Amino acid sequence: MEFLLVQTLNGISYGLLLFMLSSGLTLVFSLMGVLNFAHASFYMLGAYFAYQVSTTIGFWPALAIAPVLVGAIGMLVERWGLRTVHRYGHVAELLFTFGLAYLIEEAVHLVWGRSSVEYRVPPDLDGPLFTIFTSQYPIYRGFMMLVSVAMLVSIWLVLTRTRIGLVIQAALTHPQTVEALGHNVPRVFMLVFGGGAALAGLAGVIGGNAFVTEPGMAAAVGPIIFVIVVVGGMGSLAGAFIASLLIGCMQTFAVSLDWSLAGITIAQAAPVLPYLLMVLLLIFRPKGLMGTREG
Amino acid sequence: MRTTFRAAAFGAALAIAALGVQAQTIKIAYIDPLSGPFANVGEQGLAEFRYTAERINAKGGVLGGRKLEVIGFDSKSSPQEALNQLKRVIDQNIGYITQGNGSNVAGALIEAVNRHNERNPGKEVLFLNYAAVDPSFTNDKCSFWHFRFDANADMKMESLTTWMAANKNIKKVYLINQDYSFGHAVKKAAREYLSRKRPDIQIVGDDLHPIGKVSDFSPYVAKIKASGADGVITGNWGNDMTLLIKAGKDAGLNVDWYTYYAGGLGAPTAMGEAAAGRVKIIAEYHSNVANNKAARWDADFRKAFEKQKLDFYFLRGKIMWDMFARAINQAKSAEPKAVAYALEGMRHDGEMGEVEMRKQDHQLIQPLYVFTLHKSAAKGGPKEAKIDMEGSGLYPVTDARLEAFTSAQPTSCTMKRP
Structure with a gap:
């Protein structure tokens, strides 16, 4: 019972972190049709910026400043890079973001070195939140869940309850009409791309100290967030949310199972399961769980 | 006038040529990751080896004035890439290579070096291994052209379990390792040696996880917790180890960690206080x-690399360089074959006691230490805990010294000598 409860909580909190990571990616894709390969790099930048800010003025300011900085970089990238490349079609965009990911990684090497940096959980959030029978549940994981849920709610509110959200939604399906109505669609795109980057940056602030802040962190999460976006349905925020929780819980529970099949235990195969799920889903339901586009 | 000038020029040219021969440097190719996820590990080794070579040169080099030079070649942690680099090394007529990161890479290099040396007598290449610990390299795959200066995975486990056997508080042990050749070797040795030395210790869990792919270890930690283990043995390195230990601390997991690689190369920085009092390491220094006896050297190194926050980590590396320089002098030649014969069976007065390059299998037999990380004075530890590993707030304390004979293993090596 204790084990089951702890694993469920672990699964949900990991799933929520995955959601923070993938929400920006799926938003950018749904609006601009750009599959941003550099998305995980923005996550890494968020962690490094938060490290830098927290060493001088503390973690709480970093929680606000780092995502804003990453968002600003995202906007610059959209304005001076992606917008020019956009003319040459989706392949060019894809290659552009692919190259960008390498550039960001090298820049991180140059500025912060190749080793991990000392980015720690702040003392106020370090310690057990509550105890389930005999297992402690860390405050920081609770905090992670809180931020993620707050993020989901605020994205949803912005998209459905604000003027800019309505313009964004309209620009998603009818860009020409929206432009004809006098809205600056390229600027909307810039904001969305920056916003997506900022969300990844926020995930970096939270994930960087929960795990390790080092130059390989972007490459480590890159594949799994693509799996989530594909499984959830390209461009569906709700889908990404469901897929994140599903994959988080699936990986967590698979680890606990010691049943073996042909000498390989399920626990051993746990990290491969999301990819298996993606392949199966692409075969049987190509648009993903909640997606609207085919293929 | 003109003739004197010519004569002078000729004389000068002669002198330069003579100097060239005398001052010809001995080059050693360092083939390890200098880019990619393990670049930090590769770069630290390179920094230490360059530092050591410079010290040897400053003291007059070898063979009465010849200098040693370390040249970095990027293996990108890939056996294929390492073989490409080996070709470049051979093209540049460099007679020595050194490598340590990844037994998969070392295995490929040993085979390639064997083949090259067989086909090109007189132009041999010698492989000095400072960290690849797959036991097979000094057993069934042993080679005359390979020398290992690190204790292999079995030797470390032998010493570690000898120490554990004496600790009666250990009752239930959990094994968690990376799913590749080295992780399997650790798992196998741990099971075998524990059941021999302490059959009453229960192995309550045995996990293999994919290398470098797990970011959230909390499910594994919950599993360890549920098993009731009081100790965890892991050969994990890099993030696989630091994330595991951090996840354990977050969940309030009350176990001792028995590790191979928590003692340096960024691990103390990444673990921080999560490691204090809990993490034990088996290593040579x-x-x-x-x-x-290496205190002076250690302090000088830290000072030289203060800005990069590098600690002195590879004592076995320093021993390797000292023995290598001695072997060249003893052989009175920088020819790899002559140096290899001089290295075989060499005894050396190492900083931690006498070590021996065993002739039979080219495995260095050396004393090892089990030590625990504690909080340093900077983070509220005792006042005398002045040493701070990588500025992480951790301070190493010896639990036991295990003499060289403890870890020495029988070998199945039957070496062919040229």
């Missing part, structure tokens, strides 16, 4: 050993 830490900065706080008793009667530390």
